[in-house]
Amino acid sequence: MTKHAVISGVHNTRVGTVPGSTCMSLHSDAAFGALADSGLNLSDIDGVLCAYALTENYPMLSSAFCEYVGVAPNFNAGLHGGGATAAMMAMQAAALVRNGDCRHVLCVTGDNRLTGMTRDKAVAALAEFGHPQFEQPYGISIPAAYALVAQRYLHETGATLEHLAALAVSHRKHASMHPDAHMTEIITMDDVANARIISDPLRLLDCCLISDGGAAFIVSAGETAGDLRKTCPAILGVGQGHTHEHILAAPSLTNFGCKMSSQRAFGQAGVTTADIDVAEIYDSFTITLLIELESIGFYEKGEAGEAALRGDLTHGGALPCNTHGGLLSFGHSGAAGGMFHIVEAVRQLRGEAGPRQVPDAELAFVHGDGGILSAHCSMVLAA
Amino acid sequence: MTNLKPVPVPNADTQVFWDACNEDRLLFQTCRDCNHTQFYPRAICASCQSRNLEWRDSGKLGVVHSYTIVQRAPSPAFKADAPYLLALIDLDEGFRMMMNILDCPADAASIGMPIQVVFEQRDGQKVPQAAPRK
Numbered sequence: 001m002t003k004h005a006v007i008s009g010v011h012n013t014r015v016g017t018v019p020g021s022t023c024m025s026l027h028s029d030a031a032f033g034a035l036a037d038s039g040l041n042l043s044d045i046d047g048v049l050c051a052y053a054l055t056e057n058y059p060m061l062s063s064a065f066c067e068y069v070g071v072a073p074n075f076n077a078g079l080h081g082g083g084a085t086a087a088m089m090a091m092q093a094a095a096l097v098r099n100g101d102c103r104h105v106l107c108v109t110g111d112n113r114l115t116g117m118t119r120d121k122a123v124a125a126l127a128e129f130g131h132p133q134f135e136q137p138y139g140i141s142i143p144a145a146y147a148l149v150a151q152r153y154l155h156e157t158g159a160t161l162e163h164l165a166a167l168a169v170s171h172r173k174h175a176s177m178h179p180d181a182h183m184t185e186i187i188t189m190d191d192v193a194n195a196r197i198i199s200d201p202l203r204l205l206d207c208c209l210i211s212d213g214g215a216a217f218i219v220s221a222g223e224t225a226g227d228l229r230k231t232c233p234a235i236l237g238v239g240q241g242h243t244h245e246h247i248l249a250a251p252s253l254t255n256f257g258c259k260m261s262s263q264r265a266f267g268q269a270g271v272t273t274a275d276i277d278v279a280e281i282y283d284s285f286t287i288t289l290l291i292e293l294e295s296i297g298f299y300e301k302g303e304a305g306e307a308a309l310r311g312d313l314t315h316g317g318a319l320p321c322n323t324h325g326g327l328l329s330f331g332h333s334g335a336a337g338g339m340f341h342i343v344e345a346v347r348q349l350r351g352e353a354g355p356r357q358v359p360d361a362e363l364a365f366v367h368g369d370g371g372i373l374s375a376h377c378s379m380v381l382a383a
Numbered sequence: 384m385t386n387l388k389p390v391p392v393p394n395a396d397t398q399v400f401w402d403a404c405n406e407d408r409l410l411f412q413t414c415r416d417c418n419h420t421q422f423y424p425r426a427i428c429a430s431c432q433s434r435n436l437e438w439r440d441s442g443k444l445g446v447v448h449s450y451t452i453v454q455r456a457p458s459p460a461f462k463a464d465a466p467y468l469l470a471l472i473d474l475d476e477g478f479r480m481m482m483n484i485l486d487c488p489a490d491a492a493s494i495g496m497p498i499q500v501v502f503e504q505r506d507g508q509k510v511p512q513a514a515p516r517k
Contacts, residue, residue, distance in 0.1 A: 127457035133391040139461035147451035200452035
């Protein structure tokens with residue numbers, strides 16, 4: 001049997017306001033950071049995967065990246081799955097190395113969407129995710145689309161705004177323990193409750209950040225693990241789930257494709273939710289995480305919020321979740337946002353997470369979602 | 384002053400729908416082969432992939448499936464309207480559309496609220512919108 005693909009190197013740049021950065025410089029910094037982490041050289045890389053960027057909107061970002069740094073891989077492609085892209089890259093890269101097409105695949109993302117464009121431009125560019133004829137004419141924004149989900153979820157489950165706030169508070173606490181995080185000032189339940197409303201019921205602190213930042217990881221063939229510098233977590237299971245692109249076409253506002261993607265990943269890995277030591281799950285909004293925790297099966301419907309309030313989802317709890325602070329507080333830099341979750345999972349499994357370390361973390365679950373809970377990719381990683 | 388809000392640009396899949404809106408009619412598609420009802424308009428049935436689709440007239444009545452009060456508008460065109468109601472509307476014939484709820488105080492909207500479809504003129508195109516049912 002072919003050995004599992006492994007993640008041999010990870011890196012994130014500083015996240016937040018990164019003066020002097022460009023989309024491509026963040027890609028480069030992330031890539032060379034991951035190479036240094038793995039002990040590999042650029043010449044060892046025979047596959048490259050990139051995503052997309054708002055500030056430098058190349059039609060072929062992956063080719064633009066290879067041109068920029070001067071690498072000519074055997075395999076080079078771009079993936080577009082919104083926030084699920086980073087996990088999809090890992091899935092694609094794992095297939096490439098298992099198939100023998102590549103030995104070391106560099107997956108790299110970055111965008112300086114905080115300093116490289118105005119906040120208004122970023123919000124407007126993101127609103128273009130809406131259907132051009134049947135959503136955009138109504139003034140849809142990404143927060144508004146998630147607010148539609150939140151309103152329906154609160155209505156069906158009786159969950160409260162406090163449940164959402166508990167997640168915002170724990171994520172900020174986690175980010176305060178990370179030297180590279182965008183927002184590190186501790187917030188309280190009152191701060192979340194009193195934050196201005198963006199799109200009711202979502203308040204400012206229910207929403208992810210807009211950050212400069214980059215991230216990269218390298219997926220290597222399992223057979224190469226002996227040549228690598230560090231312990232390399234194995235990709236035990238991966239899976240995707242897709243139900244819609246536009247929120248008007250979603251079959252449900254409270255059950256999403258994360259159910260299928262996670263079942264596939266858990267099935268392939270031969271583990272269950274109860275086995276997971278640490279979870280890094282996409283949190284574009286507090287509601288995103290709450291719904292995913294339930295759809296994935298960590299909690300019954302309507303119970304994840306109570307779990308958050310009682311401290312389950314932080315250090316010392318049953319399921320420490322987004323230990324780096326997530327998109328809500330560590331930062332969100334486009335496709336790199338979902339990659340920060342993978343970087344953190346690898347650090348946890350290697351025992352390198354410092355004050356954020358979950359003791360004896362051996363099995364991590366990572367999940368990315370793109371669009372409006374549209375495209376999902378889940379992954380189980382083992383130390 | 385020109386209306387800055389996006390005006391839908393019909394394509395071959397949607398021209399019939401948008402032309403009907405200009406006559407205050409709301410059309411949807413059903414599949415003659417599997418009876419599936421769908422929105423938005425497509426060239427193919429998303430349930431059985433048949434191309435044997437027909438247009439039907441909606442009675443223009445529905446209920447609010449979910450809604451939000453948008454405070455932070457995504458573009459200058461919508462800033463003057465904020466706060467405004469954005470909703471997913473379940474039409475009685477079994478399809479779902481996104482609309483604004485017009486003529487309704489923001490705090491009066493609720494899930495399950497009955498609505499009727501009205502048409503808002505934007506340049507040369509009428510756009511379906513929701514209003515509380517009278």
